Amino acid sequence: MQFYGMFHECLWIAILGTLFAGLFLGFFGSPLWLWSAFILLALAGFKAPVLLIALAVLVLLVFNIPVLRQLLVSKIVLSIIQKLKIMPQISETERIALEAGTTWMDGELFSGTPNYRRMMNQKYEKLRYDEQAFIDNQVNKLCAMIDDWTVFQTNDLPKEVWDFLKKEKFFGMIVPKEYGGLGFSALGNSAVVQKVGSHSIPLSIYVMVPNSLGPAELLAHYGTKAQKDYYLPRLADGREIPCFALTEPTAGSDAGAITSSGVLFKDTDGTVKVRLNWEKRYITMAAISTLVGLAVKLRDPDNILGKGEDLGITCILVPSNTPGVKLGERHNPMGVPFFNCPTHGKDVVVSIDQIIGGASGVGKGWQMLMESLSAGRAISLPAQGTGGIKRCLRTASAYANIRRQFGIEIGKFEGIREPLTRLTGFAYLAEAVRTYTCGAVDSGLKPAVVSAIAKYHTSELCRMAANDAMDILGGAGISRGPRNNIANGYIAAPIAITVEGANILTRTMIIFGQGAIRCHPFAYAEVKAVNANNLPDFDRAFWGHIGFVVKNTCRAKLLYLTRGRLAAVGVGNRKTKRYFQKISWASATFSIMSDVAMGAYGGNLKMREQMTGRYADVLSWMYISSAILKRFVSEGCKKEHEPFMHWSMQYSFAQIQKGFDGIFDNLDKPGLSILGKIWGFFFRLNGFGQMPDDRLGNSLCDIISTNMTAREQLTEGMFVPEDPESALGRYEHALKLIIMAENIYGTIRKAMRKGVIPKARIGASIEAALKQKVITQNEADVLAKAEAARLDAIQVDSFDVGDFQTGLLENHSA
Numbered sequence: 001m002q003f004y005g006m007f008h009e010c011l012w013i014a015i016l017g018t019l020f021a022g023l024f025l026g027f028f029g030s031p032l033w034l035w036s037a038f039i040l041l042a043l044a045g046f047k048a049p050v051l052l053i054a055l056a057v058l059v060l061l062v063f064n065i066p067v068l069r070q071l072l073v074s075k076i077v078l079s080i081i082q083k084l085k086i087m088p089q090i091s092e093t094e095r096i097a098l099e100a101g102t103t104w105m106d107g108e109l110f111s112g113t114p115n116y117r118r119m120m121n122q123k124y125e126k127l128r129y130d131e132q133a134f135i136d137n138q139v140n141k142l143c144a145m146i147d148d149w150t151v152f153q154t155n156d157l158p159k160e161v162w163d164f165l166k167k168e169k170f171f172g173m174i175v176p177k178e179y180g181g182l183g184f185s186a187l188g189n190s191a192v193v194q195k196v197g198s199h200s201i202p203l204s205i206y207v208m209v210p211n212s213l214g215p216a217e218l219l220a221h222y223g224t225k226a227q228k229d230y231y232l233p234r235l236a237d238g239r240e241i242p243c244f245a246l247t248e249p250t251a252g253s254d255a256g257a258i259t260s261s262g263v264l265f266k267d268t269d270g271t272v273k274v275r276l277n278w279e280k281r282y283i284t285m286a287a288i289s290t291l292v293g294l295a296v297k298l299r300d301p302d303n304i305l306g307k308g309e310d311l312g313i314t315c316i317l318v319p320s321n322t323p324g325v326k327l328g329e330r331h332n333p334m335g336v337p338f339f340n341c342p343t344h345g346k347d348v349v350v351s352i353d354q355i356i357g358g359a360s361g362v363g364k365g366w367q368m369l370m371e372s373l374s375a376g377r378a379i380s381l382p383a384q385g386t387g388g389i390k391r392c393l394r395t396a397s398a399y400a401n402i403r404r405q406f407g408i409e410i411g412k413f414e415g416i417r418e419p420l421t422r423l424t425g426f427a428y429l430a431e432a433v434r435t436y437t438c439g440a441v442d443s444g445l446k447p448a449v450v451s452a453i454a455k456y457h458t459s460e461l462c463r464m465a466a467n468d469a470m471d472i473l474g475g476a477g478i479s480r481g482p483r484n485n486i487a488n489g490y491i492a493a494p495i496a497i498t499v500e501g502a503n504i505l506t507r508t509m510i511i512f513g514q515g516a517i518r519c520h521p522f523a524y525a526e527v528k529a530v531n532a533n534n535l536p537d538f539d540r541a542f543w544g545h546i547g548f549v550v551k552n553t554c555r556a557k558l559l560y561l562t563r564g565r566l567a568a569v570g571v572g573n574r575k576t577k578r579y580f581q582k583i584s585w586a587s588a589t590f591s592i593m594s595d596v597a598m599g600a601y602g603g604n605l606k607m608r609e610q611m612t613g614r615y616a617d618v619l620s621w622m623y624i625s626s627a628i629l630k631r632f633v634s635e636g637c638k639k640e641h642e643p644f645m646h647w648s649m650q651y652s653f654a655q656i657q658k659g660f661d662g663i664f665d666n667l668d669k670p671g672l673s674i675l676g677k678i679w680g681f682f683f684r685l686n687g688f689g690q691m692p693d694d695r696l697g698n699s700l701c702d703i704i705s706t707n708m709t710a711r712e713q714l715t716e717g718m719f720v721p722e723d724p725e726s727a728l729g730r731y732e733h734a735l736k737l738i739i740m741a742e743n744i745y746g747t748i749r750k751a752m753r754k755g756v757i758p759k760a761r762i763g764a765s766i767e768a769a770l771k772q773k774v775i776t777q778n779e780a781d782v783l784a785k786a787e788a789a790r791l792d793a794i795q796v797d798s799f800d801v802g803d804f805q806t807g808l809l810e811n812h813s814a
Contacts, residue, residue: 018042026554027566029113032547036060066539074539078530087530088517088603103519104440106449109583109622110519112552112591116571116580119626124634125439131188138168139195143719147726148200149482155337157203166238171210174217179232181216186441190383190434191717198387198718201492202338208380209284210235213500214244215293215356217372218315224358231291231317244293245280245343246369252282252502260345262296262316264304264352272304274316274355276324276348282499286341287330292318293356294345295365305359312363315356324348336492371446373500378437378451381496385458386430388489390718391728392462392469393423395485397704397711398731399473401738402793407761410472411705414694419468421697424704425651426461427714428644432631433458433624449515453620456506459496466490481797485727508609511616516594516605522548523598549595555588560686575637576629579649583622583629586656586688590618593663600669611666617659625652640710643699650696653689660688708739734789741786744779762787 025038039060043053062068081087108114127135145161157165165171173189175181184192189211197204210216216235219227234240251257260278267273278294286292298314300307320327326344333340355361356368400411400420410416437454440447469486470477480487497503501510517524522545529538558566564578564585572580594615601608625648632638632645664680667673703710724733738745748769751757757768766787770780 018045023554023558026550027558029547029551032064032543036064063543069543070535070539074542075535077542078533078535078538081530082533086602087527088606102445102447104445104447104450105623105626106447106453106515106619107519107521109587109619109626110515110591110594111521112548112555112588114584114587114626116569119630120571120633122439122443122630124630125185125187125435125442127188127191128185130182131184131191134182134184134188135191135195138170139192140719142168142170142203143196143199144721144723146200146203147482148202148488149480149484149727151200151202152335152337152488157206161203165206169236169238170207171238171241172216172232172236173207173211174220175232175236176220179228179236181232181236185438186379187435187438190379190438193380193383194387194390194434194717195719196387197384198391199721201336201384201388201489201495204384204387205284205338208384210242212380213369213372215240215242215291215317218244218293218356218368221372222315222357222361222364222368224353226353227317227356227358235291240291241285241289242291242293243283243285243289243341243343244295245278245283245286246295247282248278248280258295258297258313260294260296262294262298262314264298264300264311265302266304272352273349274298274352276316276318276345276350278343278345278348280344281342282331283341283343285339286343287327287339289327290320292320292325292343294318295369298355298362305362307362313365313369314362315365315368316350317354317356318345318348318350322348322350333495334491336488336495370448377455377500378441378447381500382430382434382437382454382458384496385462386427386434387718388462388493389423389426389430389458389465390715391489392465392486393427393704394711394715394718394720395728395731396420396423396469396472398728398735399476399793401705402731402734402790403476404762404790411701414698416472417698417701419471420704421647421692421700423465423468424700424714425644425647425692426465428631428641429624429628429648429651430458430461431714431717432627432648436627436630449511449519449619450623452501452506452510453623455500456503456511457620457624459493460503462489463493463497466493476794476796479796481799483727483730483795483797485731507616508613509606512594512612512619513606513609513616515619516598516612516615520594520598545595549592552588552591552595556585556592559585559588560682563686572629572633573637575642575645576633579625579629582653582688583625586618586622586653589660590615590622593660596667596672597663600667600672611663614659614662614666618656618663621652621655621659625649625656628652640703640707641713643696643703644714647692647696647700650689650692654691657683657688657690730789730793734786734793737782737786737789741779741782744775744783747775747779748783 022038025035030038040053040056043056048056062072105114105119108119142161142164145164146157151157169175169180169182170192172181173184173192175183177183182188193204193208193211196207215231219231219235223231231240235242245260246258248258248260250259260276260280262274262276264272264274276294276296278296280286280294294316295313296316298311299309300311301309303309305311318325324346325348326346327341330339330341352359357364361368397411397420400416401409403410405413411420433454437447437450440450466486466489470490473486476484477486477490517527522541525537525541526545528534529541564581567581567584569577569580569584571577597605597608597611597615601611605612628645628648632641635641660683661680664676664683667676704714720732721729723729748757748765751769751772751774752759752765756774757765757772759765760768762783766775766780766783769775770777775783
């Protein structure tokens with residue numbers, strides 16, 4: 001009996017040992033020949049029958065010899081997949097979108113084994129001297145010229161501002177220097193938009209749109225020499241005001257469904273021309289443009305070019321004074337005063353030379369747009385969103401230290417501290433995403449998925465920041481007028497959410513819907529091989545995919561059991577290494593769960609948008625957490641920044657956990673649903689993370705409220721006016737005076753506690769303290785100035801009733 005028990009105990013040890021050996025083989029992605037040897041040794045070790053071992057040898061030989069594997073296995077698998085139509089059908093526009101741009105850190109995170117050395121070796125870009133000088137001089141001067149309240153009342157920029165924008169080449173930041181532009185880097189472009197966007201949304205839109213997707217961007221990359229020589233200098237100095245018309249009434253997010261048309265024909269003199277008809281909407285700057293960029297479907301019914309009739313989407317430049325072009329109308333986007341307009345064209349005739357790229361650019365418009373859009377999303381809107389978050393933080397943190405209720409500053413109330421913590425963390429986090437993503441563009445990449453992540457999350461975080469700032473300011477936030485620094489940004493928040501791909505679409509279709517195919521190391525190759533009926537390519541991709549699944553299944557299991565500690569990340573110190581390891585754990589889990597989704601839903605996955613949105617959240621926050629670590633390490637692991645880094649990382653991991661919880665809870669395929677519930681239960685027991693605790697959050701509030709150096713660093717890059725009569729300037733002026741008087745306030749509070757002077761409102765307490773010689777006359781004067789500034793800062797605007805009713809909101813506030 002004892003022998004029998006020992007036998008079973010040894011057997012279980014052998015089984016478990018074999019199991020763990022297999023897990024470790026998979027963990028390190030061992031090749032097939034090593035797996036084959038392991039299987040045969042295991043069979044021999046368990047004294048399997050000779051016939052079974054011989055059969056295993058035969059099967060393993062088939063799988064290890066590519067020719068045999070293709071003929072005996074892969075051909076059958078390919079046939080089954082084709083008959084069952086498991087793989088999604090990729091349209092031509094989808095193919096171009098998938099192949100446009102490049103993968104980068106998104107591909108690393110999809111792999112299950114992200115290479116952090118590669119990530120950390122990417123240069124952490126700094127502004128060039130000429131870029132910093134431009135920001136310190138021209139950009140600061142531009143912002144000082146603008147009163148945002150006045151812009152909202154007049155619905156336009158002052159003429160001197162338009163002239164300054166042209167003179168200083170704000171419309172030519174991305175135009176190369178050899179064509180008269182500023183030739184700024186992606187980071188330089190982003191920094192300008194961030195500073196302007198932190199001050200005035202309409203102004204930032206006029207700065208960023210000509211430097212994003214539009215004629216200058218398209219010409220710089222795809223234009224002919226003649227087109228570049230003529231148009232780029234004129235775009236750089238403002239002689240030409242551009243717009244780009246893509247969106248239509250029936251083609252919004254589905255830009256491939258455009259109906260605007262161009263037809264090639266030969267004129268009476270034999271020259272080839274294009275007859276254009278279009279109806280576009282939501283086109284920024286259209287009403288004031290002199291050069292309209294158009295995306296149309298081009299046809300050649302007479303086969304003039306010898307390429308058939310349907311030539312595909314093509315980008316064309318149309319001078320706005322061309323007969324048949326209709327401009328002059330504008331939409332009203334949330335009352336935000338920037339030119340967002342419809343434009344129409346009827347039988348507009350231009351030369352074929354107006355096609356961007358000339359005749360060789362025919363039919364390449366969609367590819368041009370997809371590649372340019374991926375770069376534009378990475379720069380403009382993340383910059384504007386980051387600037388908006390910093391504005392909210394700077395304003396709300398000042399107000400929280402100025403405004404008093406119940407005798408103390410409201411920033412000491414925990415109810416205020418909760419949103420103030422988020423603002424502080426979001427500012428650190430968003431700046432990390434902005435700089436890291438711009439670095440990818442400046443290194444020559446066009447990261448389509450990453451740029452979508454940056455656009456989506458910075459705009460969403462900015463919307464959350466606007467809500468938090470509103471909550472902190474209360475009545476001062478909702479009362480619009482010259483004193484209000486956040487209401488206009490709050491109103492404008494949905495605009496960034498909507499443009500350059502609505503955020504719902506971006507999250508559910510682009511980040512993961514396209515990312516699953518684009519970033520997966522084998523999925524797109526499989527789809528192409530199946531659709532092309534290419535057996536050798538399918539064999540390589542399919543069995544590579546099987547090995548990939550095995551590797552990440554083993555990695556996910558072992559990393560789960562060790563909470564990521566087995567991940568050899570090769571970077572990081574004691575403050576950051578665990579975070580890198582946990583991202584690796586999340587990456588392996590995400591990778592295998594992505595394969596579960598693709599296998600379970602097949603070609604229908606892109607229509608399961610609630611599910612793809614949750615996957616997008618996990619991928620996004622893995623990228624964001626990587627950007628946070630990149631920032632912290634690249635800036636020298638500053639001790640004073642540790643609380644910001646820890647809060648941001650913990651917040652990110654809580655979002656990753658939330659995304660996985662949603663995935664596990666909503667797997668609804670037969671059998672998979674039960675497994676999902678079981679997986680979800682265990683992942684909640686041993687989760688990736690939870691929201692930062694109150695102690696860490698309170699430390700962020702203490703820093704932003706008392707450490708002015710940290711406050712400057714967190715909001716670096718935004719515009720802070722010097723004028724103490726401006727909206728933010730009042731808060732800054734009052735806060736400086738209050739900080740200067742802090743020791744004197746402390747002396748009075750101490751005297752109150754000791755009973756030297758009675759507890760009273762601040763005005764009476766100053767008089768009592770002076771009378772009892774607790775403070776000097778000079779100190780009383782300092783306090784009086786601080787209190788006067790405090791009282792002035794908390795005032796809100798009021799208007800004459802008659803002027804208000806007629807819309808003439810001339811300020812009559814005290």
